[in-house]
Amino acid sequence: MSRIRALTATLAVAVVGVIAFLLPGSTAQAAQSCDTPWNSATVYWGGDTASHNGRNYTAQWWTQNEAPGTASVWTDNGPCDGGGNPPSDDCDHPSWVAGTWYPAGSIVRYSDGNLYIAEHDNPGYDPVISTWYWNPYQCDGGGDPDPSGFVVTESQFQQMFPNRNPFYTYSGLVTAAQSFPAFAAGGTTVAKQEAAAFLANVSHETGGLVHIVEQNQANYPHYCDTTQPYGCPAGNDAYYGRGPIQLSWNFNYNAAGNALGLPLLTNPWLVEQDSAVAWKTAIWYWMTQSGPGSMTAHNAMVGGHGFGETIRAINGALECDGGNPGQVQSRVTKYQSFTSLLGVAPGGNLYC
Incomplete structure (x- = not known):
């Protein structure tokens, strides 16, 4: 072989090597850690790597100001741990x-x-x-949103209720919320406001998720409406307040049980024994019952009527229209605290 032919062959091998280096997928492997974060001002050549949004990428050819994940010039090498946007x-x-x-x-x-x-x-x-x-x-x-899909994360829930009774579990709340897809749905401002409103009222009703059952036991016999055709099969004193929203009265236990497919009329104690059941009764009331108000608490929030109307739906006959301004203020203050934690404004019409 002549020196010219040998030199040509050597150059050909070199060129092939360069081409292989420039082409995507030749030797790129998924990285275990994130590469240098992508910068819009940097010029990237074929084979250069960068991390973006927690993933590593390799440039297929020359590029600048084209973000990885949005342009075909980049090959996605998979998720990475560290750099860029860390988990x-x-x-x-x-x-x-x-x-x-x-x-x-x-x-x-x-x-x-x-x-x-x-x-x-x-x-x-x-x-x-x-x-x-x-x-x-x-x-x-x-x-x-939490990986569970609920708009309030577990860490936020813990911040809201640092002294809660272990009975009130986050998993019980998430399980109950899944039974009501329209409740605090999505990651929108309104969804977060509704979650904050619900949890603020719940906090007020239970002393910060401390009490499972109503504390004033002198009221117990008054929660049996004997005019109802189904009566009070669990006993006249069995329908006292229980759970996050303190479900009470035989007619509420009957309606909630029918809606949830649970024997709450005959076994109201389920609400104080099962965390998911307790949370379900609370969300059921929130979503479907207007109480002494003119709308459900859910409709009050998603319809833009304000937090004050949720108070009216829950205990408005006793607290609203000047009935007990101190109790109303307690609920409003907690709601403002929770919306702040979730990063949203509380909106208007806070009082009833």
Whole structure:
């Protein structure tokens, strides 16, 4: 072989090696840890790697200002642990402000309660409208929905009720919520407001989820309405307040039992023995009963009528319209505390 032919062969091998390096999928392997976070100002060449939104990527060819996960130039190498946006992200991000300069990678909370990440530098474009500049962002913990799907995370629940009775479990709440798909549905501001309103009233009724049964036992015999055709088969003194919303009266136990498929009329003690049953009765009342009010507590929140109408639906005959302003204020204060924890405004019409 001549020297020219040998040199040509050597160059050919080198070129093939370069091409293989530039082509996607040649040698890229999923990384165990996150690579250097992607930067919109950096020029990436074929084979360069970067992490973005908790995943590693490899550039297939030259690119700049094209975010991994949004452009075909990037090959997704799978999830990574560390760097970029770590799994421990607590979701505590600032609210979006129109006209503020946001460099790529900025994470903001929009007015709908959801998070968005800037894929490109922008002067404060609306995340919902300017989808080229912003993408929805999910984090692990903090103010975003729990992996269970419920809008309040377990850590937030623990913050709300640090001294709660062990009977009131978070898993019982989540299980009960799954039976009512419209309850605090989604991760929107309204959903978080409804969850905060429900839990604030529950906190008031139970002393911070401490009491399982009603404390004033002198009232027990008064919860049997003997005019009902089904009477009080569990005994005249069996229908006292129980559970998160203190379900009481034989007609409420009968209606809740029929709706939930449980023998609560004949066995009202189930509400103080099973956490999921207790939570279900509370959410059932919230979703379906208007009590002394003109609407259910659920409709009050999703219809924009305000927290005050939830008080009216639960205990308005005794507390609203000046009946007991101290009790009303206690509920309102707790609601404001819970909405703050969930990162949403409490809205208007707080009093009844």
